[in-house]
Amino acid sequence: MKTRAAVATAPQTDLEIRDVELDAPRADELQVRIVASGVCHTDAIVRDQWYPVPLPSVLGHEGAGIVEAVGSDVQGFKAGDKVVLGPAYCGRCEQCLAGHPMFCVNFYDRNFGGGRADGSKSFSDGSGEISSHFFGQSSFAEHTNVVASGAVKVPDDAPLDLLGPLGCGIMTGSGAVLNVLQPQPGSSVAVFGTGAVGMAGMLAAKAAGATTIIMVDIVPERLEFAKELGATHTVNSKETDPVEAIKEITGGGVEYALDTTGVPPVFAQMTKSLATRGHGALVGAAKLGTEAPFDIGTLLLSGIKISMVVEGDAVPQEFIP
Amino acid sequence: MKTRAAVATAPQTDLEIRDVELDAPRADELQVRIVASGVCHTDAIVRDQWYPVPLPSVLGHEGAGIVEAVGSDVQGFKAGDKVVLGPAYCGRCEQCLAGHPMFCVNFYDRNFGGGRADGSKSFSDGSGEISSHFFGQSSFAEHTNVVASGAVKVPDDAPLDLLGPLGCGIMTGSGAVLNVLQPQPGSSVAVFGTGAVGMAGMLAAKAAGATTIIMVDIVPERLEFAKELGATHTVNSKETDPVEAIKEITGGGVEYALDTTGVPPVFAQMTKSLATRGHGALVGAAKLGTEAPFDIGTLLLSGIKISMVVEGDAVPQEFIP
Amino acid sequence: MKTRAAVATAPQTDLEIRDVELDAPRADELQVRIVASGVCHTDAIVRDQWYPVPLPSVLGHEGAGIVEAVGSDVQGFKAGDKVVLGPAYCGRCEQCLAGHPMFCVNFYDRNFGGGRADGSKSFSDGSGEISSHFFGQSSFAEHTNVVASGAVKVPDDAPLDLLGPLGCGIMTGSGAVLNVLQPQPGSSVAVFGTGAVGMAGMLAAKAAGATTIIMVDIVPERLEFAKELGATHTVNSKETDPVEAIKEITGGGVEYALDTTGVPPVFAQMTKSLATRGHGALVGAAKLGTEAPFDIGTLLLSGIKISMVVEGDAVPQEFIP
Amino acid sequence: MKTRAAVATAPQTDLEIRDVELDAPRADELQVRIVASGVCHTDAIVRDQWYPVPLPSVLGHEGAGIVEAVGSDVQGFKAGDKVVLGPAYCGRCEQCLAGHPMFCVNFYDRNFGGGRADGSKSFSDGSGEISSHFFGQSSFAEHTNVVASGAVKVPDDAPLDLLGPLGCGIMTGSGAVLNVLQPQPGSSVAVFGTGAVGMAGMLAAKAAGATTIIMVDIVPERLEFAKELGATHTVNSKETDPVEAIKEITGGGVEYALDTTGVPPVFAQMTKSLATRGHGALVGAAKLGTEAPFDIGTLLLSGIKISMVVEGDAVPQEFIP
Ligand SMILES: [Zn+2]
Ligand SMILES: [Zn+2]
Ligand SMILES: [Zn+2]
Ligand SMILES: [Zn+2]
Ligand SMILES: [Zn+2]
Ligand SMILES: [Zn+2]
Ligand SMILES: [Zn+2]
Ligand SMILES: [Zn+2]
Structure with missing residues (x-):
């Protein structure tokens, strides 16, 4: 069918809106009319080829x-269903079967490979094929074919324009807090970065009963907003050393910390702001090969633990209500 | 009383054997005649002031x-008991009460402070006071006063000359494996470094049922010895890239890894040799401020976890049989 | 010194208020002037000899x-300090060192033995010795000697008359929820019994973010009160089958459940109200030998887990703020 | 196609060998020529209608x-592949997605429902339809249709006649030990029952490094065999009280225990043989409604934990090598 899509053609170059051809959904796919699509850091860094997804790409x-067509093997969906789209995963590898589909052995291929497992791509135009199935969905299009196992049905009255980011940013931030850090009631949590991921992490920490929640950023307005949403403390790291500030607020270090930035000096700050036996998680993406300094001499004594967390280590169907 | 001790006087300088005066044990201490004392990396780096223990120091x-005198408040020991000596800890802080005495809030003071909590030192000679209570024991002496809560009674027929390292090197290596990494039967483990700590880690992995155990070092004789003790594979990292070798042996990465060296490039190798959702632990000490490179771009995708582990996160009385 | 105490003399018999002699505190004890003492089920069942504490007993x-005198070896307390009293534990056994002092190997002796480890009792009068050190404290007295390691210092402005139950009922209920069940945000919890223990469990579940909290009891007023404190649902088990009610509210079973009653049919209800792979905890005491029915045929299929929890498996110093 | 099967027709009645018709495999199924099929307790109790699988049933x-035909949607299998068959599960419910397919919300329907989800049955003969898809496989037949997601491919040289029980008895026993009890090296484990499940549990405990492994049964020959396979102690519970014997061997109680029998008094023995904070698991099936006595008065003080475990809480594809 004919549809329109925003096509990434080269690094540091604006997306082009093009009329494109969309092929038929396969047996395990849904054809979806996109109502809304969040935009996050990851779209930008892939366009800029931090991860080498083949261009041009949607x-x-x-x-x-909203579902428009249902592949022959798909169960549980029908035309007209409202859906939120999440990453693709194989459902059969050791990580998927252990309940960690965001670490699917085939995650890279299924989400960054530029098309289906058989090599075909859903989009094309006069200039040739265009990569599809980005995160199982390539949602910068009016219509797209998505892997059904990554789609989550939501109620008919759900506000689709707000729900798109559930599949990524919100799952990333709150999943890292709820699935990995698991702060106890009364504990202290610091979040570096106040974008959607950081705010989601903060709200998750609050829901879990953390009573000291410190947000770190360099934008005063966002820190103000974080406070309105429930942060108990904010630190402007342009003006104050966040490690010192966090140690003072918490009396020696924070029990849990989340780095949503992927910026090496921020990662180092996160490691140093932790209390003895504290637990930190990185969720912010950096270019492959980006090295952050890690003070193994000092940190050994503090007995900390650091976890790398993709997409909140969540099971989308379980996580999106 | 009069006794003799090996005294560290300055960095990079040999210890001096001196006749010294030992004061009386306090209410919570034991006076012990030392039969044997292991020597490990930590003694050397403290003499060299990586950690600033006040010199001169035993x-x-x-x-x-063997216990020679028992402080008035000490229970469970009598003169003549054989003991293995472990680190001191306060027994009352949040970490001690949570079952993690090796992360005692007062660990640094009690073990590296150069004397007792009240500032007194057990050793002296004509030139003045000499730091004592190193790791609660300062065992490079014929007689010494030790904190009773760090001493563990062993059977009368125990071979004391072999048991000294139990309190440190062996507890460090096997504690990190058994208390922190906890490999499952059939799993894969890589150990960087084949000193006492690494060998202890290897034997612990074997006891826990790991079936792929890869030892990495640069000394062929030690690798040979590791194989005799039970390693299934060895890698000479002088000749082979250990990350490549481990990935090839394990088909993509090792589930658990232990860095006993504290050498930054080795730490980086450990992080890169891990499988998806693998768990690595650092137990090797480096100078405060030593930075290791940590590739946050690539490692994020692998979802690994890294733990810093002091003294195996063990409870000495539980760990030493 | 002379003081007054309420003395239990025989099962099913009122306590007698007597003038008694209190001996001097030992080196590891505090002498405390009691300002308030909660009364709970456990006092009654011990008087009635469900557990054979020797009578007569305070x-x-x-x-x-308020601390009036401090034993010679006790650190961290001085006369005039306000304290809340918790159970005694040895601090040296495998359970204590693992961070589980409420399962101290010597717990029974230290708390139900009728006196100190050396056999001495603190109280006496003309008729002879009277058992002391019940739960390390025997607090139904104007003055008493308590084991210092079971005492927790609270701020000078703390309302002592409200804080007594912290050491038992509240720690029992909220400890079982926070230390053992550990409900996640958004989860469902059922609590059987709306006494102090049950209410504390409910508030802990709420603090941890549970969003379905079902309280079960037979007293309408208490159920009403539970709702005011935050229960989302209440079930009067006199009128409604609680298993059916809970399954209906939760759509098949509750993820976490707490039995604070120790009544066999209630325990059985708790096990049957759990969802697949749910986790239930028993904290309510019953007579030794009391058998509850446990349907191993049906429950096997549900994959549930049941934990027995004493005093919330808490570390009092950590738990009481 | 025509094939032959052993058909269960009524409780307490021998299976009948009949010529039957087998329908074509569906899109998600494999048609398999059965080479060997283990027989376990569960076949007998289902024939006897402890669980109401509709009869007649294969x-x-x-x-x-060996695979003979492959459904159109099945990936990863081809005719001629050797397979071991495990239970069916939906792969899409909350339990499946969390890595616990043996607690699949649809487990009962898929394995005990008597046919496919759509109500059809694979087998029939002149007398009508015959229930199929028992545990996803109904393997007492020369040919059968099985759900592909429950089949595990094994190497071409694998001895099929030995491997059948892997899918059930062995997974049940060793899965309960490795996935649920998780004994540490040096720990103590007791296993009640020395059938295939109990022996598998024992070998798993040994692989995990348990050093005290106590097998309990009433058949001297099997206890002897258990000792040959690696048990450190055996108890004939016909002659000796196993609770007393286990407490004596372990000095107070065993850290981990497994009841493979589902016999109420044995379950009670298991609970009483546990050490303080010990962990017991039930894997033996009993009739729905079978009540075992559970001494909540005494067991509360011991702080034990009891888990109900179906099929070892395993992921078959991960567990069968
Ligand atoms: Zn996968
Ligand atoms: Zn995103
Ligand atoms: Zn401490
Ligand atoms: Zn050492
Ligand atoms: Zn104890
Ligand atoms: Zn109480
Ligand atoms: Zn399922
Ligand atoms: Zn079976």
């Missing part, structure tokens, strides 16, 4: 829409 | 000996 | 008061 | 065989 990975 | 932290 | 195990 | 749930 990106977009926080989509929400 | 070092030695892997002692074993 | 009971009382939820005391709070 | 039972058999420990099958191994």
